[in-house]
Amino acid sequence: MKRRHPMPFGAEPIEGGGVSFRLWAPGVEAVALRLDEARELPMMTPGAGWFELTVPMARAGSRYQFRLQSGPNEGLLVPDPVSRFNPDDVHGPSEVIDPTAFEWPEDDWRGRPWEEAVIYELHVGSFTRAGNFDGVIERLDYLAYLGVTALELMPVADFPGRHNWGYDGVLQFAPDAAYGRPEDFKRLVAAAHARGLMVLLDVVYNHFGPEGNYLHAYAPTFFNPRHETPWGAAINFDGEGCRTVRDFYIHNALYWLEEYHLDGLRLDAIHAICDDGSPHIVAELGAAVLEGPGSEREIHLILENDRNQSRFLARDESPRWRYATAQWNDDIHHVFHVLATGESDGYYRDYAVEPIRLLGRCLAEGFAFQGHASAFRDGEARGEPSAHLPPAAFVNFLQTHDQIGNRAFGERLCHLAHPVALEALTAVLLLAPPPPMLFMGEEFAAAQPFLFFCDFGPELARAVTEGRRREFERFERFADPAQRARIPDPNAAATFA
Numbered sequence: 001m002k003r004r005h006p007m008p009f010g011a012e013p014i015e016g017g018g019v020s021f022r023l024w025a026p027g028v029e030a031v032a033l034r035l036d037e038a039r040e041l042p043m044m045t046p047g048a049g050w051f052e053l054t055v056p057m058a059r060a061g062s063r064y065q066f067r068l069q070s071g072p073n074e075g076l077l078v079p080d081p082v083s084r085f086n087p088d089d090v091h092g093p094s095e096v097i098d099p100t101a102f103e104w105p106e107d108d109w110r111g112r113p114w115e116e117a118v119i120y121e122l123h124v125g126s127f128t129r130a131g132n133f134d135g136v137i138e139r140l141d142y143l144a145y146l147g148v149t150a151l152e153l154m155p156v157a158d159f160p161g162r163h164n165w166g167y168d169g170v171l172q173f174a175p176d177a178a179y180g181r182p183e184d185f186k187r188l189v190a191a192a193h194a195r196g197l198m199v200l201l202d203v204v205y206n207h208f209g210p211e212g213n214y215l216h217a218y219a220p221t222f223f224n225p226r227h228e229t230p231w232g233a234a235i236n237f238d239g240e241g242c243r244t245v246r247d248f249y250i251h252n253a254l255y256w257l258e259e260y261h262l263d264g265l266r267l268d269a270i271h272a273i274c275d276d277g278s279p280h281i282v283a284e285l286g287a288a289v290l291e292g293p294g295s296e297r298e299i300h301l302i303l304e305n306d307r308n309q310s311r312f313l314a315r316d317e318s319p320r321w322r323y324a325t326a327q328w329n330d331d332i333h334h335v336f337h338v339l340a341t342g343e344s345d346g347y348y349r350d351y352a353v354e355p356i357r358l359l360g361r362c363l364a365e366g367f368a369f370q371g372h373a374s375a376f377r378d379g380e381a382r383g384e385p386s387a388h389l390p391p392a393a394f395v396n397f398l399q400t401h402d403q404i405g406n407r408a409f410g411e412r413l414c415h416l417a418h419p420v421a422l423e424a425l426t427a428v429l430l431l432a433p434p435p436p437m438l439f440m441g442e443e444f445a446a447a448q449p450f451l452f453f454c455d456f457g458p459e460l461a462r463a464v465t466e467g468r469r470r471e472f473e474r475f476e477r478f479a480d481p482a483q484r485a486r487i488p489d490p491n492a493a494a495t496f497a
Contacts (some may be wrong), residue, residue, distance in 0.1 A: 027049075028073075031068060065078060066078050110298060117213045117395075121151065122183025126496070140192055151198070152202065157175070158170065170209045201262050205268070211457060250284065270282055308369055345356050362396075411463045
C-alpha cells in the first residue's frame with residue numbers, strides 16, 4: 001500500500017521520472033537550484049513570489065539546495081523549508097524522498113476511539129539506548145503489555161545538532177536524521193498499529209527554533225512583526241501574504257497524518273499562536289483534518305492551551321469534534337503537584353489554596369480556572385466555562401516533559417513526593433474518566449532525571465546556558481550565583497546522558 005500527501009511546494013517526484021521543485025521566496029528576485037553539488041540551474045518564476053523548476057534527471061536520493069541570487073543574502077545556500085529529509089542536519093542539503101517507495105502493510109487499521117486512549121509520552125532520543133525510531137519499535141511489546149493504547153512522541157521535526165527536546169525544530173516536514181530516515185519512522189508507525197497502538201506526534205506551529213531557520217533570508221513575509229513573541233516576530237497567520245503561510249501548516253498537519261499514517265497530532269502552545277483573523281488557524285486546520293483523513297478514520301487533535309479556551313473543544317451537532325478532540329489539562333497537573341509536594345512557587349501559587357476543592361472541580365468540570373482571577377497573573381481572568389464538555393475532552397497527567405524538564409535539576413515526581421501520596425494520586429489519575437497520560441519511565445518511578453538539553457553552535461549555546469540559569473534567579477534556592485552555576489549546562493553531553 002502506498003501513501004503520499006501531494007504538496008504545492010517542495011520537491012515532488014513525478015510519475016515516469018524527474019522531480020518538480022517549488023520554493024516560495026517573495027523576498028528575492030532570483031533563485032537557482034543546486035543539484036547534487038554538481039550543477040546549478042536557474043529557476044523559473046510564475047509570479048507571486050514562487051520559483052519552480054522540473055528537472056528530468058533528478059530522482060529520489062538526489063541532494064539539493066536553493067541558492068539566493070539577489071538581495072542582501074545573495075549567494076546564500078539554503079535547504080528546502082519543506083524538505084522531507086535532511087541527512088546532514090539543518091544547514092545541509094535536502095534529499096528528494098519518494099514517499100511511494102515505502103510499502104505499507106495491507107491492514108484495516110482505522111484508529112481507535114478517543115475514549116480508549118491511555119497515552120504514553122516519550123522522547124525518541126532518550127527513551128532507549130539506541131535513541132532512534134528502531135529503539136522505540138523494540139519496546140512496543142512492553143508498552144502494549146503495560147496497557148498503553150497511544151504513543152505521544154515529542155517533536156521529531158529536524159532540529160540543529162544531535163540532541164534536542166524537539167521544540168527547536170526548523171524543518172517541519174523532515175524527521176530528524178538522528179532518529180533515522182523517513183522510512184524508519186513509517187516502520188515504527190506500522191509496527192505500533194500492528195499492536196493496536198495509536199501514534200500521536202507533537203508539532204510546533206507557534207515558532208521556529210533559533211538556529212537553522214533561513215526563511216527570514218528569502219521569505220520575510222512568513223513572519224508578522226505586528227505581533228511580538230518570545231521568539232521575535234510571530235509567524236504570519238493574519239497579515240499580508242498569510243495565505244501561503246497558513247497553507248504551509250495545514251499541509252504539514254495533513255502530511256504527517258496521511259504520508260505517515262499517524263493517528264493524531266498534539267499542537268504545542270496554541271496560546272502562543274498569534275492570529276487575529278477568522279477563522280483562527282487552529283479552526284481552519286481542524287476543519288481540513290476532519291474533512292480529509294478524519295472523514296475516513298479516527299483522527300485526534302490534542303491542544304496545549306494555557307488560556308483554557310474551551311471554544312476550541314466545542315462539539316458540533318454530528319457529534320464529532322469541530323476543532324480538536326482534547327486538551328492537556330495543566331490545571332489538574334498543578335493541583336496534583338501541589339497536593340504531592342506542597343510547593344507553591346510560580347504558577348503553583350494559584351492552586352495552593354483549597355487544592356482538594358480545585359481537584360474536585362477538575363474531575364467534575366475539566367478546568368479549574370474557567371474565567372476565574374489568577375493571583376499568579378496579577379488578578380487577570382483566565383479560562384472559559386468547561387463543565388459542558390465531556391470528560392474525554394481533557395487529558396490528565398501527573399508529569400510531562402515540561403513539568404519535569406523545566407525544573408533546574410529535572411526531578412521527577414518520585415524524587416519529590418512521598419510514595420503513599422504518589423500512589424493515591426496515581427489511582428485518581430488512572431481511574432478518573434478523562435484519558436490519562438504517563439511520561440516515559442513514570443510507571444516504574446524512573447531514577448533518571450529528565451533535564452532540558454540541546455546542542456547549539458558555540459555562541460548560541462553560551463546564550464542558552466546563561467539564559468537558562470537566569471530563569472531561576474527569582475527562586476530563593478538559586479539567589480546565590482554559585483548555586484545557579486550548579487544548574488546543568490543544557491548543551492553539555494553529560495546533561496543529555
